[in-house]
Amino acid sequence: xxxxxxxxxxxxxxxxxxxxxxxxxxxxxxxxxxxxxxxxxxxxxxxxxxxxxxxxxxxxxxxxxxxxxxxxxxxxxxxxxxxxxxxxxxxxxxxxxxxxxxxxxxxxxxxxxxxxxxxxxxxxxxxxxxxxxxxxxxxxxxxxxxxxxxxxxxxxxxxxxxxxxxxxxxxxxxxxxxxxxxxxxxxxxxxxxxxxxxxxxxxxxxxxxxxxxxxxxxxxxxxxxxxxxxxxxxxxxxxxxxxxxxxxxxxxxxxxxxxxx
Amino acid sequence: xxxxxxxxxxxxxxxxxxxxxxxxxxxxxxxxxxxxxxxxxxxxxxxxxxxxxxxxxxxxxxxxxxxxxxxxxxxxxxxxxxxxxxxxxxxxxxxxxxxxxxxxxxxxxxxxxxxxxxxxxxxxxxxxxxxxxxxxxxxxxxxxxxxxxxxxxxxxxxxxxxxxxxxxxxxxxxxxxxxxxxxxxxxxxxxxxxxxxxxxxxxxxxxxxxxxxxxxxxxxxxxxxxxxxxxxxxxxxxxxxxxxxxxxxxxxxxxx
Numbered sequence: 001x002x003x004x005x006x007x008x009x010x011x012x013x014x015x016x017x018x019x020x021x022x023x024x025x026x027x028x029x030x031x032x033x034x035x036x037x038x039x040x041x042x043x044x045x046x047x048x049x050x051x052x053x054x055x056x057x058x059x060x061x062x063x064x065x066x067x068x069x070x071x072x073x074x075x076x077x078x079x080x081x082x083x084x085x086x087x088x089x090x091x092x093x094x095x096x097x098x099x100x101x102x103x104x105x106x107x108x109x110x111x112x113x114x115x116x117x118x119x120x121x122x123x124x125x126x127x128x129x130x131x132x133x134x135x136x137x138x139x140x141x142x143x144x145x146x147x148x149x150x151x152x153x154x155x156x157x158x159x160x161x162x163x164x165x166x167x168x169x170x171x172x173x174x175x176x177x178x179x180x181x182x183x184x185x186x187x188x189x190x191x192x193x194x195x196x197x198x199x200x201x202x203x204x205x206x207x208x209x210x211x212x213x214x215x216x217x218x219x220x221x222x223x224x225x226x227x228x229x230x231x232x233x234x235x236x237x238x239x240x241x242x243x244x245x246x247x248x249x250x251x252x253x254x255x256x257x258x259x260x261x
Numbered sequence: 262x263x264x265x266x267x268x269x270x271x272x273x274x275x276x277x278x279x280x281x282x283x284x285x286x287x288x289x290x291x292x293x294x295x296x297x298x299x300x301x302x303x304x305x306x307x308x309x310x311x312x313x314x315x316x317x318x319x320x321x322x323x324x325x326x327x328x329x330x331x332x333x334x335x336x337x338x339x340x341x342x343x344x345x346x347x348x349x350x351x352x353x354x355x356x357x358x359x360x361x362x363x364x365x366x367x368x369x370x371x372x373x374x375x376x377x378x379x380x381x382x383x384x385x386x387x388x389x390x391x392x393x394x395x396x397x398x399x400x401x402x403x404x405x406x407x408x409x410x411x412x413x414x415x416x417x418x419x420x421x422x423x424x425x426x427x428x429x430x431x432x433x434x435x436x437x438x439x440x441x442x443x444x445x446x447x448x449x450x451x452x453x454x455x456x457x458x459x460x461x462x463x464x465x466x467x468x469x470x471x472x473x474x475x476x477x478x479x480x481x482x483x484x485x486x487x488x489x490x491x492x493x494x495x496x497x498x499x500x501x502x503x504x505x506x507x508x509x510x511x512x513x514x515x516x517x
Contacts, residue, residue, distance in 0.1 A: 169350035169416070172310050173423050174340035174367030179374045183363045187355045 049232020050239065057237050064222065066241045073218035074245070076136050076211065077204035080143025085197045087144065088151035095152060096159035099185065113156070116149030121207045125216040136217030143204045143211075150203075154196045155189065162188045191260045198253045198260075205249050209242050262288045262427060262459050263309060268318035270304055270483070278304040279315065280483040286476075288426075291453045291460045293470040296480035297503055302463040305480065306429050309461065310342045311335065323426060340367035343420025343458075345430040345449075349412040353405035357396075357415050360404050361387040364423035383422070390421035394448050410441030417448055428452070430462040434469065439513055442466075446473050466513040467499055 058066045094100050095109035119127075125142035132138050166184040175183065212220020219238060226234035263286040270278035278301050286292055294302045307313040308320060311327050320328050327338045343364070351360045365383045366374050373379075391397045394414035404412060413433060420428050430449065434442040450473050453460045464470045470477060470491075477494040479487030479502035487498055500506050 163353065165346065165348055165350040166352040168312060169344065169346065169419070170363060170366070172312060172339060172342070172344035172429075173364050173419070174336040174338070174342075175363075175374075176336055176371060178371050179366045182375050182377075183355075183359075183366060184352055187352050187359070191354070 045230075046232050046235075049234075050236040052233055053237035053240055054231075054233035055237065057234055058241075066219075066222075066237060069212075069219035069222055069238070070241050070245050072136060073208045073212070073220075074205065076139040076216075076218050077143060077201060077208040079140045080208070081147060081197060081201040081204050083140070083144030084147030084151055084200065085193075088148045088155060091148060091152040092155035092159060095156035098160050098162070098164060099181075109152075110156075113149050113152040116145065117153065119146065121146045122210065122214060125211050125214055129215055134215035134217075139208060139211040139216035139218060142216060143207060146207075147200045147204060151196055151200055155193055158189055158192045158196075159185065195257045195260045198257050202246075202250055202253050206246055209246070262286050262290075262323060263461070264321040266319045266321070268308065268315050268320060270301075270308065270313070271316045277483050278313075279308070282318070282485060284478065284485060284488065286459065286461065288459055289453070289457050291450070291473060291475045292462070292478060293474035293476070294461065294463045294478045294480060295465075295467065295470050295499070295502060298465070300480040301483040302480055303431055304483075306431050306461060306463055309427075309429055310339050310344060312344075336367055340423065341426045343423050343425030343428040345413070345416050345420060345428065345433045347432040347435045349409070349416045351404040351412055351415060351419075353403070355404060356401055357391070357404055357407070358384075358387060358400045360415055361390055361400075361418045361422045364390075364419040364421075367423070386424070387418070387422045390418035391415075393421060393452070394418050408441075410437055410444055413437060413441070413445050414448060417445070417452070421452065425458065427459040427461070430460065432463050432465060435465055442469065442513060449473070466511060467507060468512050470494075 091109050091113055094105050095113055097106055100106050100109075121142055124146045125139055128138035128141045132141065162185055164184075166188075167180055170180040170184045208218050208220075209223075210220050212218040212222070213224045215221065219242060223235065223238045226232075226238060263284075265282045265284045268279055268282040272278055282305065294305060296302050304313055308315045309322060309327070311320075311330075315328060318328070319326055322338055323341055325334070325338055327335065330338055352363070355363075362379055362383060365379060365386070368383075369379070388397055388400065391400055394417050396411060396414060396418075399407060399411065399415075404415060407415065428449070433449070434445055437445060446469060449460055449462065452458050462473070471494065474491045474494075477487065477489065477491055478485060479494075479498070481502055481504065487494065487502055496507065503511070
């Protein structure tokens with residue numbers, strides 16, 4: 001008993017020493033923080049800009065305004081998610097071990113899905129800008145392809161957890177493989193499918209706001225322009241718009257998802 | 262109705278599931294297959310609708326060889342064979358109605374089924390089937406909201422909606438309590454007697470087997486060791502099938 005206790009104390013002391021060592025090592029490598037003389041001035045102007053957003057930018061009948069930018073962003077996210085939700089279906093079936101008995105096909109599809117997931121949305125968007133030119137279309141393609149990786153993985157794993165006893169029953173009634181899938185497997189994965197697609201839509205809305213920064217359409221483009229000319233009031237209203245839109249979509253989609261499952 | 266001709270089954274690992282089975286089952290019979298677990302009851306039953314493949318011999322169902330049938334022919338033969346499982350095998354997330362309707366999918370074109378287009382007649386059939394098992398009011402509940410006995414009766418309704426000429430039941434009451442066992446077995450008996458649907462049922466409980474069967478087939482290590490009318494199935498005969506005297510857990514106490 002006593003030995004156990006002293007061992008425990010020794011172990012704790014060692015852990016504390018190790019943690020302290022890591023901290024010391026990390027902070028010693030840090031460059032000395034240096035503020036430029038103008039830093040404080042810039043920071044205060046950023047804050048004042050954010051606190052006094054440029055309300056006239058919200059709606060401009062002539063074009064280029066906040067609402068249209070947000071709508072563009074939303075459209076990119078929606079279209080991208082829509083495309084991905086279709087593209088991921090064949091991959092999900094073929095990557096589910098219990099549905100597709102051929103191990104080589106399952107392995108290949110699982111690999112393809114992981115391979116797509118390797119690329120961050122921004123990288124995909126850069127590739128598509130080179131391929132189809134800058135604009136909303138490259139953003140849509142980037143999100144549409146990028147989301148296949150995540151959706152395909154989640155849905156195929158959900159399918160692997162499906163109760164296959166109903167499939168046996170359908171086969172016994174004389175149903176062919178397509179009918180069996182429709183009646184025994186699809187009803188079990190459909191609610192989660194919609195839930196995953198909605199979740200990915202939330203992610204895509206957020207991703208679409210930055211895509212514009214590299215020229216793939218949406219609210220990111222006016223944001224990067226406003227930032228580069230230090231138009232803080234403009235930056236303020238754009239950020240405010242993004243926050244409101246993303247929060248609203250998260251709340252709505254969260255509510256729907258809670259009902260689905 | 263069903264004819265086994267020299268049927269044998271050897272599993273890939275070398276175990277013999279069925280050994281040279283020659284059995285003929287006539288229309289309207291209520292056959293109960295008994296035997297220890299692992300004696301090949303389930304294999305025998307599932308070879309009838311070819312959920313399991315046999316390695317040798319032929320099985321004729323309704324005049325057609327199911328062991329030789331391919332593609333659409335196989336689906337056609339299966340369409341006439343209803344099946345009831347120990348664990349009900351319903352789609353738990355779907356409604357009772359949809360589960361019963363799934364017995365009808367073999368009758369319609371694939372594209373119609375993908376869109377879920379059932380003719381009105383099928384829905385009436387499904388409701389009728391549910392009435393026969395005394396649960397039409399549960400039609401629009403989700404299957405997983407029902408008790409075990411109710412779920413098993415839904416699966417009976419599914420076989421009825423299928424308009425099967427033959428129903429296979431693999432341990433249909435093994436996961437039910439004595440009271441619901443009686444309800445489910447009574448349902449099967451009524452269907453057998455009133456609609457003339459042939460029944461082949463695997464059972465573990467001897468008293469239940471005796472009460473409902475018109476004919477008993479005893480399996481032991483993949484071989485038929487008894488086949489005859491229920492009157493001939495004496496306690497000694499059962500001891501022979503089981504290779505030892507009867508034990509408490511093989512009597513459920515429903516029949517008394």
